[in-house]
Amino acid sequence: MKPIRLITAVAAAGLLALAGCSSGDGTGTPAPGGGLKPPERQKLAALGAGEGQVNVIAWAGYAEDGTNDPKVDWVTGFEKATGCQVSVKIGQTSDDMVTLMKTGDYDTVSASGDASLRLIYGGDVAPVNTDLVANYKDVFDGLKNKSWNSVDGVAYGVPHGRGANLLMYRTDVVKPAPTSWGAVFDANSPYKDKVTAYDSPIYIADAALYLMKTKPDLNIKNPYALDDTQFQAAVDLLKAQNGIIGEYWSDYTKEIQAFKSGDSVLGTTWQVITNLAQADKAPVEAILPVEGATGWSDTWMISDKAKHPNCAYMWMNHIISPEANAAVAEYFGEAPSNKLSCAKTADKNHCATFHAEDEAYFAQVWYWTTPIAQCLDGRTNVTCKDYLAWTQAWTTIKG
Amino acid sequence: MSAVSTVDRKPGGGTPPEGANAGGPARRLASWLHRHGWVRLGVLLSAPMAWLVVAYLGSLAVLLVSSLWRVNSFTGDLVREPTLDNFRTIFAEPVYRNVALRSIGVAVAVTVIDALIALPMAFFMAKVASPRFRAGLVIAILTPLWASYLVKAYSWRVMLGNGGPVDWLLGGPGNGPGYGLTATIIVLAYLWLPYMILPIYAGLDRLPNSLLEASADLGGRGGRTFRSVVLPMIVPSVIAGSIFTFSLSLGDYITVQIVGGKTQLIGNLVFANIGAANNLPFAAALATIPVFIMIGYLVAVRRSGALNEL
Amino acid sequence: MTLSHTARWLLRGAMALGLAFIYVPLAIVLVNSFNADRTFAWPPSSWTTQWWARAWESQGARDALWTSVKAGLGATAIALVLGTMVSFAVARFRFFGRDSISLLVVLPIALPGIVTGIALDSAYQTAIRPMGVEKGLFWVIVGHATFCVVVVYNNVLARLRRLGGNFEEASADLGADTFQTFRFVTFPLIRSALFAGGLLAFALSFDEIIVTTFTAGPGVQTLPIWIFNNLFRPNQAPVINVVAAVLIVASIVPIYLAQRISSDSAAGGRL
Numbered sequence: 001m002k003p004i005r006l007i008t009a010v011a012a013a014g015l016l017a018l019a020g021c022s023s024g025d026g027t028g029t030p031a032p033g034g035g036l037k038p039p040e041r042q043k044l045a046a047l048g049a050g051e052g053q054v055n056v057i058a059w060a061g062y063a064e065d066g067t068n069d070p071k072v073d074w075v076t077g078f079e080k081a082t083g084c085q086v087s088v089k090i091g092q093t094s095d096d097m098v099t100l101m102k103t104g105d106y107d108t109v110s111a112s113g114d115a116s117l118r119l120i121y122g123g124d125v126a127p128v129n130t131d132l133v134a135n136y137k138d139v140f141d142g143l144k145n146k147s148w149n150s151v152d153g154v155a156y157g158v159p160h161g162r163g164a165n166l167l168m169y170r171t172d173v174v175k176p177a178p179t180s181w182g183a184v185f186d187a188n189s190p191y192k193d194k195v196t197a198y199d200s201p202i203y204i205a206d207a208a209l210y211l212m213k214t215k216p217d218l219n220i221k222n223p224y225a226l227d228d229t230q231f232q233a234a235v236d237l238l239k240a241q242n243g244i245i246g247e248y249w250s251d252y253t254k255e256i257q258a259f260k261s262g263d264s265v266l267g268t269t270w271q272v273i274t275n276l277a278q279a280d281k282a283p284v285e286a287i288l289p290v291e292g293a294t295g296w297s298d299t300w301m302i303s304d305k306a307k308h309p310n311c312a313y314m315w316m317n318h319i320i321s322p323e324a325n326a327a328v329a330e331y332f333g334e335a336p337s338n339k340l341s342c343a344k345t346a347d348k349n350h351c352a353t354f355h356a357e358d359e360a361y362f363a364q365v366w367y368w369t370t371p372i373a374q375c376l377d378g379r380t381n382v383t384c385k386d387y388l389a390w391t392q393a394w395t396t397i398k399g
Numbered sequence: 400m401s402a403v404s405t406v407d408r409k410p411g412g413g414t415p416p417e418g419a420n421a422g423g424p425a426r427r428l429a430s431w432l433h434r435h436g437w438v439r440l441g442v443l444l445s446a447p448m449a450w451l452v453v454a455y456l457g458s459l460a461v462l463l464v465s466s467l468w469r470v471n472s473f474t475g476d477l478v479r480e481p482t483l484d485n486f487r488t489i490f491a492e493p494v495y496r497n498v499a500l501r502s503i504g505v506a507v508a509v510t511v512i513d514a515l516i517a518l519p520m521a522f523f524m525a526k527v528a529s530p531r532f533r534a535g536l537v538i539a540i541l542t543p544l545w546a547s548y549l550v551k552a553y554s555w556r557v558m559l560g561n562g563g564p565v566d567w568l569l570g571g572p573g574n575g576p577g578y579g580l581t582a583t584i585i586v587l588a589y590l591w592l593p594y595m596i597l598p599i600y601a602g603l604d605r606l607p608n609s610l611l612e613a614s615a616d617l618g619g620r621g622g623r624t625f626r627s628v629v630l631p632m633i634v635p636s637v638i639a640g641s642i643f644t645f646s647l648s649l650g651d652y653i654t655v656q657i658v659g660g661k662t663q664l665i666g667n668l669v670f671a672n673i674g675a676a677n678n679l680p681f682a683a684a685l686a687t688i689p690v691f692i693m694i695g696y697l698v699a700v701r702r703s704g705a706l707n708e709l
Numbered sequence: 710m711t712l713s714h715t716a717r718w719l720l721r722g723a724m725a726l727g728l729a730f731i732y733v734p735l736a737i738v739l740v741n742s743f744n745a746d747r748t749f750a751w752p753p754s755s756w757t758t759q760w761w762a763r764a765w766e767s768q769g770a771r772d773a774l775w776t777s778v779k780a781g782l783g784a785t786a787i788a789l790v791l792g793t794m795v796s797f798a799v800a801r802f803r804f805f806g807r808d809s810i811s812l813l814v815v816l817p818i819a820l821p822g823i824v825t826g827i828a829l830d831s832a833y834q835t836a837i838r839p840m841g842v843e844k845g846l847f848w849v850i851v852g853h854a855t856f857c858v859v860v861v862y863n864n865v866l867a868r869l870r871r872l873g874g875n876f877e878e879a880s881a882d883l884g885a886d887t888f889q890t891f892r893f894v895t896f897p898l899i900r901s902a903l904f905a906g907g908l909l910a911f912a913l914s915f916d917e918i919i920v921t922t923f924t925a926g927p928g929v930q931t932l933p934i935w936i937f938n939n940l941f942r943p944n945q946a947p948v949i950n951v952v953a954a955v956l957i958v959a960s961i962v963p964i965y966l967a968q969r970i971s972s973d974s975a976a977g978g979r980l
Contacts, residue, residue, distance in 0.1 A: 055927065067945075068942070087927075087928070089927065095674070095677060096674060098677055099673075099674055099677045102677065103927075105926065105927045106927070122476055193577065193660075242661065245661050246577070246578065246660055246661065247578060247660050247661055248661055251941055253941035253942050254941045256941075257941055261560045261561050261562065261563075262561040262562060262572070263560055263561045263577070263578065386472050387472060388470075388472035388678075391678070392488070392492075395494055395495075395663070395668060395671070396492065396494045398661060398663050399494060399497065399661075399663065425886075425888060426886050429886030429887040429888050429889070430886060430887075432887050433881070433886065433887050436802065439802075439887075440798055440802045440804060443794045443795070443797050443798040443802075444794070444795070444798045446790070446791060446794060447791040447792075447794050447795040447798075447814075447858070450791060450854075450855070450858075451813055451814065451816075451817075451855070451858070452813070454832070454851070454855070455816070455817055455825075455828075455855050456813075456816075457832065458828035458829050458831065458832035459820075459824075459828050461828065461831050461832055461835055462824070462827060462828040462831055465831055516727055516730070517727075519719075519720055519723035519724070519727075520723060520724050520727040522720060523720040523721065523723065523724040524724070527712065527717060527720055527721075528724075534968055534969075536724070537968055538961065538964050538965055538968055539728060539731075540731070541964045541968075542957060542960055542961055542964060543731055543732070543735060543957070544912055544916070544960075545912060545915070545916070545956050545957055545959075545960035545964075546735055546738070546953050546956060546957045547916055547932070547933055547936055547952075547953055547956065548916055548918060548933070549918060549933060549936045549937055549940060549949075550738055550936065550949060550950065550952075550953035551734055551735070551738075553940055553946075553949075554734040554735070554737050554738045554741075555734055557737065557741065558734060558737060564737065567752075589730070589731075589734065592727075592730075592731065593731075621712050621713060621716050642815075642819055643818075646818075646819050646820065646821055647821070647822075649821050650820075650821015650822055650823045650824060650919070651821070651919075652823060652919075653918060653919065653937075657940075666821065666823050669823050669824075669827070670823060673827055673923075679827070679831065682827060683827065683831075686821075686823065686824045686827060689820070689821045689824060690820055690821075690824055693819050693820055693821070694816075694820075697812060697815065697816070697819055698812070701808075701811075701812060706811045706812065706815050
């Protein structure tokens with residue numbers, strides 16, 4: 001064994017030295033919370049010719065090119081008009097998208113609020129030169145320069161749209177129709193082993209939101225700002241829920257199939273999943289429960305290492321153009337970000353249904369945000385649990 | 400010994416083979432190589448060792464080293480300062496122990512089930528079936544290896560689904576095991592069965608029939624012969640098959656995602672920490688568990704000669 | 710071995726049950742490729758051949774198949790070369806650490822795929838990426854070749870041990886040098902072992918998903934990756950059943966050939 005051990009040791013040492021030598025990019029100063037500054041990144045000065053290709057990371061349903069449904073396609077027209085061939089990678093969770101962006105192989109991403117700040121402070125995205133995006137001027141003011149897509153007034157992306165997580169159920173199995181998130185948190189649920197939940201640590205916020213409304217003595221003001229006691233309560237609730245869960249879902253098509261076959265009858269969903277399941281003749285409905293919901297406000301961001309920056313800008317401009325934004329908002333089931341899209345939707349009531357212009361409504365939707373140690377609700381006397389703690393707790397919850 | 404001149408040529412035979420070039424450079428190199436065995440050995444070993452030791456063991460070493468690092472919890476960037484925090488977490492939190500034990504349990508269950516199913520099948524193929532039938536059976540066993548692993552797992556998802564064929568067979572929706580740990584074990588046992596059958600079949604094939612006849616001559620009936628003669632001789636083959644089933648089950652995460660419901664095995668934890676959590680150091684720390692288990696298993700079975708029968 | 714009548718019938722029954730267990734899910738795949746319902750409600754209420762037509766036209770499937778073939782051929786070629794070299798070294802020489810070689814060669818296939826996958830991925834990020842080399846198909850081939858070496862190694866080693874060293878000495882006595890001996894004597898004798906090992910290596914590489922997930926760059930889609938991406942998509946899942954059915958049927962030919970060749974030479978090897 002001796003020569004082998006020796007060679008292994010040498011190889012290991014050599015690679016260790018190599019690994020030690022390679023240094024990471026400059027990142028934000030390590031202390032999370034106050035005083036954090038995103039690293040210096042340059043925004044594109046002027047728009048040049050298209051590079052012929054753009055690599056996009058998108059939520060399912062955001063970049064449809066007709067392969068799922070020939071009538072649903074806002075990509076082919078873009079490809080013909082700009083010559084930029086679109087290659088789409090579906091991100092299943094925000095964590096997925098952050099990891100993919102870090103590889104540097106993609107140009108643009110539709111980041112939710114719990115990914116956008118991590119990308120900004122990780123130095124993976126560059127600020128967006130909004131002057132180069134012609135349709136930006138028509139975006140709702142309520143979405144511009146918010147805490148999740150800008151830092152110190154510098155915009156890091158263009159808003160895509162926003163929406164809420166809903167509760168979906170099989171109308172033929174779940175009777176009476178549920179009205180509250182309590183239906184999925186009921187440890188004695190009659191639908192044991194057929195309940196589903198979103199497979200991401202961010203789902204802890206859903207439990208916290210439920211506790212916010214049903215256990216006021218816990219004093220939760222923001223479901224992403226949880227101190228030790230509040231966090232433990234949410235985790236305990238989820239551990240109890242694990243007993244009635246059949247499957248957790250992150251692949252949206254797996255949820256469609258599970259609801260269609262009846263393996264899942266009750267659980268969290270996105271509107272697009274319900275729409276697709278109904279199109280396949282599954283008897284399902286989705287509701288916004290009385291406690292409100294968590295939600296997301298998505299932003300298109302551009303990678304700092306983008307190999308095709310011009311095509312990426314063209315894509316961003318296209319996806320928030322009135323027609324394309326209306327098409328994706330209707331297909332996915334969310335509120336569009338472009339004011340002019342409301343006139344372009346096939347369903348004239350779409351913007352009203354999704355409260356596109358109703359800022360008061362969205363004040364009740366808790367957008368996905370990355371939890372950090374410095375409490376997001378402003379408390380300074382305690383530290384809150386950061387996302388690493390959420391991730392590790394999620395493993396414990398699933399058991 | 401140098402090549403041609405010192406050898407007596409038999410009359411009528413021994414014309415130099417095609418391409419022989421009595422004093423050419425290739426020939427000189429060949430004779431030099433023939434005289435210097437160590438150089439031949441070095442040449443033979445250089446490329447494979449470079450590949451396996453430097454590239455493969457080296458990558459494992461890098462992985463091991465990265466298990467001592469951690470990530471900045473906000474930005475997700477690697478912090479290359481050695482710390483034992485990852486291992487502390489793994490030992491302290493009961494969930495990791497539970498998942499590790501569950502994974503080992505699944506791997507053992509799959510191995511045992513496969514061995515039990517494979518033994519009679521392999522025995523039939525090697526000793527009872529006629530030679531022509533035998534070739535057909537071997538082909539029948541090998542063919543499913545070409546059907547994609549994913550498609551087979553997905554087919555089981557359909558079979559085990561609510562109201563699917565298994566439910567229908569057992570009398571109605573809800574009677575089947577559904578998705579979960581049982582389903583995972585069934586599907587994994589299904590997927591790796593050919594890998595268990597083949598080494599056992601090869602081992603039984605090598606077993607000379609004369610041994611079995613001798614045992615019968617000495618008075619041993621079927622069962623006794625099987626227990627005392629056949630079984631001890633095919634232990635290396637069974638172990639060879641078990642290496643496959645054990646390691647493939649220990650690290651599997653895809654089948655769990657397809658039919659496992661809410662089950663978590665160690666492969667899922669590693670995968671979740673690599674992808675979703677972007678925590679390579681922690682994933683690497685988790686990955687050391689199956690690595691040490693498998694290396695321990697391999698070293699333990701080395702003596703039985705199973706490694707040559709893979 | 711004299712077996713009682715009941716024992717024989719029990720064994721036949723076990724074989725039949727085993728084969729049924731193996732083939733029923735595959736049969737369901739075949740049936741579902743004609744199932745008109747996209748999410749495979751059982752029992753199928755209506756039938757259609759549109760998935761077969763769709764699969765025939767599917768560019769994605771064809772590209773993925775071709776990528777897999779390329780990766781498989783590359784990995785098999787490298788595994789053949791490396792595996793043969795190591796097996797010759799182990800069979801014909803004695804040196805320090807010879808016994809550990811079999812352990813080392815088995816390691817890539819014995820360690821769980823996810824470990825090999827993330828190890829190769831971090832090696833790429835640490836050592837190869839700074840040199841500016843793209844992951845692409847190259848790194849997939851590297852990953853596959855690493856665990857394919859063992860099947861070639863074991864096959865060739867078994868054959869070399871069975872042949873013994875006499876052939877090479879006889880050939881040298883007759884005046885052939887090292888290269889000639891290999892070309893005219895040794896190679897023909899181990900050819901069928903190489904073929905069997907190569908075929909198994911190709912099969913391993915063709916169906917591999919876990920290591921490939923970590924070693925494939927964004928643009929590379931081998932067939933298993935394509936299948937995984939489309940497995941749950943309502944419009945594509947039935948096409949996957951068709952692809953699987955075709956693969957099974959298409960694989961019978963090379964397997965049959967491999968069996969013929971290895972069984973022929975098995976008889977020939979007992980010289």
